[in-house]
Amino acid sequence: MITFFRSFFNSKIGVALSLIFVALIAVAFAASDVTGGASFGGVGSESVAQIGGEDIGTGEFSTTASNAFDQIRRQNPQLDMAAFDAQGGIDDVLEQMIGSYATATFAESIGLGASKRLVDSEIAGIQAFKGADGRFDETLFRNALAQQGLTEARVREDIRRGLLTDQLIIPATFGAKLSQQLALPYASLILEGREGQIAFVPSAAFAPKGNPTDAQLQKFFADNGARYRIPERRVLRFATFVTDRFRDQVKVSDAEIAALYKKRSAEFAATEKRDVEQLIVPTEAAAKAIAAKINGGASMAAAAKEAGLEPVDLGLQSRQDLAKSASVAVANAVFATAAGKVATPARSPLGWHVVRVDSVSSIAGRSLDQVRNVLENEIAQEKLRQTVSDFTADLEDRIADGASLADIAKDEKLELQVSPELLANGQAPGKPDFAPIGAYQAMLPIAFGLEEDSGPQLVEVQQGKEFAVFEVQEIKRAAPPPLASIRERVATDWALAQGLASARKLADGIAKSSRTPAALEKAVSGASVPLPGIEQIRTSRQTIMQQQGRVPPPVALLFSMAEGTTKVLEGPNRTGWFVVHLTKINRGDASKVPELMVATRQQLGQVTADEYGQQLMAAMKAEVKVQRNAAALQRVKDQLTGRNREN
Incomplete structure (x- = not known):
């Protein structure tokens, strides 16, 4: 399969897009100009980018961006195209496409190629095109293309570019490793612990006491509309x-009931079932020897244990049940045996069966009326x-x-x-x-x-x-609600925003004078407004990693500071400012934890490989000369996000 796309960008949703592109192109349902040059949004054959002598048309780009968005939206149903664009998603799609074109163009320039037979083998390996027998099905292939509105030529070209890119990226990134000496400081960071203090300066302490004017509220709402935006x-x-x-x-006739009764007469006829235990051994001689011991008075369990086996209680079995699970010969032997006796050993594909009949149950037949x-x-x-x-x-x-x-x-x-x-x-x-x-x-x-x-x-x-x-x-469409419906909330936010600036001045002053824990405590207690108490923090990177993203921002900040320094960090939703002081760094030593060293080298090896790939991709883009059409890109964005409809 094609696995050439890697994480070549670091946006908020970049990793997800990379994985999606692999899946999309692997089944040939992405990066396809299904219209073959048809117009899009009135821009016709305009291109959003030119790579060497090839263009990425607006139709092709629009289709690919829409496919990528649809895939991500399956995981995040509340995402809309406008938010996808705001997070850089559409730009990331373009960069992925440019990377695909650039690597393929460069590969051709140095003599690499992908034959029709190789492309055929990739298509044949795509699971979506395989029939029930596991083989490539031409009908499924054609139907899949028709459903997606794709042409075979477009699909083949996508796969060909992917194969060319594989030939460049895989050799450049395969087997990348990090030396023991280089990995040691990174591994030791995981064992590192930090101690510090966190103070908080709330915006509410400086917020205006009166209500904002209508003009102030309208301006604040207009400037911060994205904060109140309701999804689509x-x-x-x-x-x-x-x-x-x-x-x-629905009507059911007597004739229909009688016909079904006749069809299933065997099910309702009188029958006999037997409660049985069995052993299966490889030879007839072994089976007869065990049967003789049981008939001679030994228990089934004792005879089985002596042979190194354990009997299996099958419970009540009909003749049909035994014939199906073992063989007709075994069923006939069992149903010719009285209760308390061992049936004559009989053979099935699994071996020779030694079966003891514990009891016989007769089940009466059921009439049509019953x-x-x-x-x-x-x-x-x-x-x-x-x-x-x-x-x-x-x-x-x-x-x-x-x-x-x-x-x-x-x-x-x-x-x-x-x-x-x-x-x-x-x-x-x-x-x-x-x-x-x-x-x-x-x-x-x-x-x-x-x-x-x-x-x-x-x-x-x-x-x-x-x-x-x-x-x-x-x-x-996604938009902020009317101001009147959230006026109280917006007024509270406005007050916090006004107090935020004054709170920042106090926080900066405290940070400037707090070079030691004692100095921080003195600055907080002597502040112009009452402040919450100082929180003492002592934790490690291992603890932070185990919390998987649920770490308070000021605690996380401790791990990016120099010892003895103090920094200021804005709190969530403009609620105030954290003053963070790092008192002490407790260094770790991963050389004494070999399993951590192995894991770190493996993880950093992948990071190194990704870096090699990114650098190679950047070099190839520069070599083939990429030109982007910002105006055409914006027109596609406007069309996809619906901004054209709004204007």
Whole structure:
């Protein structure tokens, strides 16, 4: 498989994008100009970047960015394209594509190649194109391309570029290692401990006492709108129906019951079962010897233990059960044996069976009248399933033919319901008590993947019991709510923001005069406003790592400071400033922990390999001369994020 893409960027979502690109290109569903030069957003054949003599067209780039966004959104349903762009996602997609083109162009310039046969083998190895027998299926391949709107030529070109890149990146990064001496200081950092003090200067202590004016609040809200932004919301219109509505259409005749009884007559006939224990040995002689001992009075367990075996209690078995699990010969021998006796040893593919019959149970047959209700219910359930299947298939055909949700509800006498404005996770910002239960759980994953003009959708709410047909009635793009609805919150934030500047002056003053713990304590106690008490911190990097990202920022700051220094750090949500003083560094020595050294060298070896890859990629981009079209890139971003619609 193609594994040439690595983490060549360090944005907030860069790692996820890298992994997604590997998956997308591996199955040939990414980086594809499906229109073959068709226009996009009115910019036609314009390119967003030129690499050597090749262009990345706006159509190709738009498709690839959309695919990458869709993949990430499956993991984070609340993400919208605007937020994806704000985090650098669209730019990262372009850099990935440029890297693919640049490495392939450079590879060709130095004589590397990827033959048609090699590309064929890559395609044949893609799991999505394999049939039930595990072999490449031409029909599956063609159908997959048609479903994605891809051409075979485009897919082959993507794979060819990937193979060329493999030939450059893999040799440059494979087997990268870090020496023992170079790894030692990094490993020792993990064992390092730090001691310090943390003080806090709250913004609230300096916040204005009065309320802000309307003009002040409006300006603050306009400047900080992103802080209050509500993700994209959707309003659903839907109707549900249960399968019980079709029960009156299901009729079961006496003839149908009689026919099913006849078909399953063996099941209802009188039968005999035997409670048995067995041993399986490799030879007939061994089986006869063990059987003789048991018939001579030895217990099954004792005879088995003497042979180094352990009997297995099979419980009640019918003749058919034994014939299926062992062999007909074993079944016949067992059912020719009385209770308390050992059957004549018989053979199966597993070996020779020594079977003791502990008891014999006779089960009386059941008449048609005795099982009528059971059979009638089975037939009714099967007919109901078929009726529901026919109805839903007809409903999907009507939807495909253009039937509206209102038409369907009217024809089927269904009650239409309208949801509140919903986020992708089912929360309703305007209704905190709303719970997305029932049909919502089935509709939401589909609803947030639909376009505004998509037709009605049919989903199964409870398997075989309840269905819903729905449509997206309205899409509300991500935006801040009206100021009036959150005025109190914004006013509080405004007050904190005003106090933040004054709190910073005090925090800076405390930090400047606090070169020792005693000096810090004196500065805090003598501050112009009452401050919270100083917190004493003593921890290690190992503890920090075990907390997996849940480390308070001022504690994390301790591990990036020089001993005896004091720094100031802004608290969350403008609540104030932390004054952090590092008193002591307790050095670690990883040379005494060999397993830590091994793990560190392995991890840093991968980091080294990634660095080699990044440097090689940068060099190849410079060699083939990459030109980016910022204006075209912005037009694609505007189209994808919907900014064109807003303007």
